């Protein structure tokens with residue numbers, strides 16, 4: 134392992150254009166050796182573009198990107214053996230079994246003694262070793278993808294949305310694998326649009342929206358510095374409640390479960406809102422008050438909801 | 451170049467081929483079926499012999515001579531019809547398109563003609579025929595010819611103008627033998643073109659290409675393993691086709707170094723075209739459509755199935771612009787006609803073309819997305 138470089142990844146003024154579209158707009162960040170760094174942002178924010186520039190799949194339009202001290206434009210050949218990549222929406226050869234797939238990738242890295250059994254153990258795939266890829270469930274496919282990303286014992290691991298499209302249980306199983314990596318002290322660059330994922334796994338979270346990093350810190354610090362307010366969540370019966378809150382001058386936001394989130398500054402506001410709802414005859418199924426989490430931090434910073442990509446809903450401002 | 455990496459790719463490709471039954475079908479079973487079907491249809495093309503029914507009403511030794519003479523031409527297989535039954539009815543009942551009737555008194559008239567030199571002595575041979583049948587005209591023409599010669603022979607003078615048939619080929623080839631090199635060239639083309647297009651578009655859609663670009667595998671390793679894989683498939687299917695041809699049709703073909711050479715050039719040409727197509731056409735479905743658009747004209751217009759002489763002149767000229775033409779004709783030159791000079795010049799032409807397409811194909815293959 135190289136210890137000369139403090140930062141596993143250094144990005145300076147990175148820009149990426151697709152024709153006229155600015156996908157990544159002049160961003161800079163560093164990832165320390167051994168930390169889990171997460172890009173949190175909605176679909177189309179520029180996460181994949183950035184991560185694929187750093188892991189040498191795409192080329193930057195301008196800016197400086199170094200991985201383990203090496204330039205991604207000029208030293209791809211030297212970088213590749215030392216990193217492991219799980220691309221977004223990874224898939225593999227349908228009719229090749231789990232073990233054969235692992236062997237294939239280990240041969241591509243010219244490794245004679247890759248610890249294939251150990252890796253299959255790590256991602257809990259041992260009893261599926263003889264199963265063909267096409268027969269695996271979504272969660273198993275992703276876990277195989279992670280195992281493949283680790284086959285060359287890389288110093289830096291890139292995971293682009295490792296749990297998107299998985300059901301909650303499969304997602305938790307992937308998280309367990311990732312927590313294992315974190316314990317091992319691997320440097321991990323993760324992208325996600327699930328705030329729980331970032332909150333649970335990341336040492337540093339960069340919030341990215343429309344190609345720009347709008348905040349970057351540890352999850353706790355991000356919440357702390359943006360916790361100047363409370364979040365009232367209402368689960369209304371009908372649409373009346375939304376209007377009532379709106380007319381009072383607050384900024385209600387509909388989230389994906391048809392709940393209404395309202396940012397308030399004082400507990401007194403909560404009492405006022407509840408009274409107004411009662412007067413208007415808008416009944417509630419449930420309500421709760423919370424200190425903000427990363428989801429609300431994102432909401433506060435961008436004015437947009439960090440929705441589940443699949444549902445595609447946007448916040449109402 | 452890294453042989454371990456190339457080997458790893460080959461192992462995976464061959465496993466997929468073995469486990470994917472449709473790929474197996476199209477590389478081995480399908481060409482064999484083609485050879486069986488077309489081979490059976492055209493088996494008799496080289497030795498034409500017609501069925502001919504003869505009703506001899508005279509039943510004498512002289513009249514029997516006629517049937518013998520007709521059989522000796524080698525053009526007819528003679529079936530005798532009982533003189534007691536009605537020829538027209540017989541033809542209708544047995545779906546026979548021609549019955550030749552030798553009249554009663556044939557021998558008597560013949561003797562009279564020969565011995566007494568009686569110019570009024572003649573016989574009429576009747577054809578009872580079905581004008582709606584397509585082969586009947588050919589049969590009647592041959593019969594007329596045979597009878598004209600007979601008459602000439604009887605008049606005593608040897609004929610002055612005679613014809614002789616000499617084939618330009620030192621050995622008569624059979625149509626099946628002509629046909630097999632075309633099917634080999636075509637089967638290798640199809641497998642290489644579709645194999646390349648399918649593998650590349652599928653891997654791109656699945657994101658495997660992106661994953662591969664983050665491993666040490668190089669373009670050269672990747673392309674080399676594809677070529678090797680396609681060559682292995684080509685060897686398998688060619689062997690299968692040849693085994694069937696020898697076993698079922700008892701063909702006699704020359705198998706020498708030209709065969710693997712033309713197969714290699716066939717593979718390089720169409721893998722190259724496949725690589726270019728995958729670059730130009732992004733969608734998997736349109737890529738397959740584009741491959742079809744290239745394959746079908748090649749198949750039908752380059753002379754894979756039948757001699758080009760059967761086609762109109764402008765199509766013959768057009769065929770010479772198709773790469774598959776040079777593989778077809780080069781393989782035929784070496785396997786059927788033992789014509790090394792033609793094989794050499796055609797291998798040079800297709801070799802140059804293959805090199806060009808392949809280099810363009812390598813340049814067209816790109817792994818990074820965007821710019």
Ligand SMILES: Nc1ncnc2c1ncn2[C@@H]1O[C@H](COP(=O)(O)OP(=O)(O)O)[C@@H](O)[C@H]1O
Nearest residue numbers: 151156175176177178179180181182183819820
């Ligand atoms: N290859 C590409 N060509 C053109 N536009 C692209 C390409 N890849 C991504 N984009 C656009 O760039 C923006 C950022 O996309 P992406 O990096 O995939 O975001 P994310 O991973 O955060 O969802 C989007 O608007 C997307 O449509």
Ligand SMILES: [Mg+2]
Nearest residue numbers: 180181221294
């Ligand atoms: Mg993405």
